[in-house]
Amino acid sequence: MKFKKFLFILLALLVVFIGFTLTNTFLTASKQPPIVPSSVELDENAAIEKFSKALTYKTISYQEREKFDLQEFDKFISFLMDSYPTVHENLELETINDYALVYKWEGTNPNTKPIGLTSHYDVVPVLSGTEGNWEKDPFSGAVQDGLIWGRGTLDDKIGVIGILEAAEYLLKEGFTPSRDIYFMFGFDEEIGGELGAKAIADSLKQRGIQFDFVLDEGGAIVENMVPGVDQPVGVVGISEKGSATAELTIKGSGGHSSQPKDRTNIGRIASAIAALEETQFEGKLRGPGNDLFEFVAPEMSFGMKYVFSNKIIFKSIIEQILLKEPATAALIRTTIAPTIFHAGEQYNALPEEATAIINLRLMPGDSLEDVKEFIVKTIDDDGITVTVTGSESSSVSSTDGPQFKAIQQAARNVYNDAIIAPYLMFAGSDAKHYDIISDNTYRFLPVQITSEDLNRMHGTNEHISSENYINAIKFYVEIMKVTNQ
CATH class of the missing domain: 3.30.70.360 (Alpha-Beta Plaits)
Structure with a gap:
């Protein structure tokens, strides 16, 4: 009798355990916002042509700063001014240390904290002896068969050009933000960002500017990298x-x-x-x-x-x-x-x-x-x-507030089948410098990439699809709209 009673108690506990865990499973609700498909219509050929041209400038960061070819950096900045006239007519541009670029798009409500979109336009050198391994010249900006080739296609001229393309589009559409939006572009991220992002952050801190959030490069939309998930997952670095x-x-x-x-x-x-x-x-x-x-x-x-x-x-x-x-x-x-x-x-x-x-x-x-x-x-x-x-890790940003939800919304509006989730970024970025002036810092490159793409970022044959590049522009349009509703 005692053994039967023990079995009965054991069975009852098992039933409770299964019931409890199954209830937890079925009550686990999605954390994804509903999709509002992006309606952005771009002149894609013109956008690709400008991106291609941007890749031809050898804005290379070297550990020894005296190796920087600053004429190339000057040419790149002139190219931005010529290519995005509406941006430069309507936004205030400031240079810090001559080559770090800060654009301010003034909003209608000065009582709302600004947001910052940041990127960098310097690139890593091509490893000596590997030049012949490239299918296209690394500074050609070649466009062929739906692919755009060159240093900066993934890391990270795509961010600079994507943001400016988005701003140019919105300005021509008559969009005016309710809050201030800052674009902050570093020129030495690949060697630590001391004269670029850090100098920008220090300068803005002295003026008492505090951001609601800053969004930099970092995670991306990946496939088959998160166990148990069949859909693409957009990972947003929160630290x-x-x-x-x-x-x-x-x-x-x-x-x-x-x-x-x-x-x-x-x-x-x-x-x-x-x-x-x-x-x-x-x-x-x-x-x-x-x-x-x-x-x-x-x-x-x-x-x-x-x-x-x-x-x-x-x-x-x-x-x-x-x-x-x-x-x-x-x-x-x-x-x-x-x-x-x-x-x-x-x-x-x-x-x-x-x-x-x-x-x-x-x-x-x-x-x-x-x-x-x-x-x-x-x-x-x-x-x-x-x-x-x-250095120790950066601060951990919120996933519960409207800041993270805005990034989720913008990404899903463009990548409708993607799941957008926070994660821990392993590599370094300029985002850490903005911790001192931002309530939250996030790291997300709005493109869909493979494990092979990750190897190309600082390696041979860096390139991106035209579709990905266009989607990046659409994301930046969406993030500016979503955060200014």
Whole structure:
């Protein structure tokens, strides 16, 4: 009898569990706004022609600033003035450090906080020796078979030209914003943005200007990259990971390689790296990574929806699944990437010093001090000196307010079948500089891209489809309209 009673209680608990979790699943409502299809009609050929021309200017950022060909930057700015006359007749243009561009479109209601749309027009160099691998010259702006070729098609002249095309269109349509809109274009984002975006933000801060939100490049609309979702997913960065450099150094006696100690300097540094890779930072489904799945869970296939709608129960299982792939693991933990090793000069001489450099991308909430403490504890070698320098993550922006919802709405109006969700951006952008003058900073490039496109951004054969470029313009039109209704 006792065993039967136990089975009955167990069965009752199972029924309650299934009922509770199924109820959660069916009550998980979509977080996507209803679509209002974009009615924007552009002169597509003219827009493509101007974008093509913009790509021919070699506005290249080099780590050594003296290598900048500033004549190319001057020519690009002149090109903007010639190509967008209505913008330059109606908007106030200011230059900071000669080449950072700030446009102000004055609104009718000075009591409403402004919004900022930002991008950059500098591009990375073409890696020496790879020029012959390009199907089209990287600064040709070639247009063929529905594709536009060249540096800046993805990163990030498309943002600059897309925004100005949208403004030119709206001005000709007689549109007047209710709030001020700022366009802020950096010229050195690829090397940190110190004289571009940072200088713009510092200047506007001194004037007491505070934005409702700033939108920069970052996430995009991707396919087959979010587990359990068949539709394209537009990922909007609500924060970006911090970037830190850890240096591990050991010094000691060298000597002849014929009489080595049991533990050499190289061996001890290698053991330290192995310990870090074996241990790793703890992976937790939190912050922007958790927000991503809050937004996509209602759109998942039933099995995945069941699991993610009941994260409180299946959280540890979900974390283990996410940790299996580098892309999803990076969503939930601070990452460790050994990148440089220095030791030794002679094959038969033990080095007196060995150094390893590790790049870390920090989760929101993890400090530089936390990182150093973790490394010291994990390697457990008093002979190794550990230094950690860099930056912590940017602030995390809201997903509940009208700012994020406006980005969702604008994106869905153009990409009707896409699910728009927040995420954590792994790379750096100019957006972090605007944290000091904006209530929220978001990161989203309004184009649909593949994993191959991601490799082309700083690589060979960077290009974009004409359709994607036109859709980017439409998105910028929509975001300006949606935020000024």
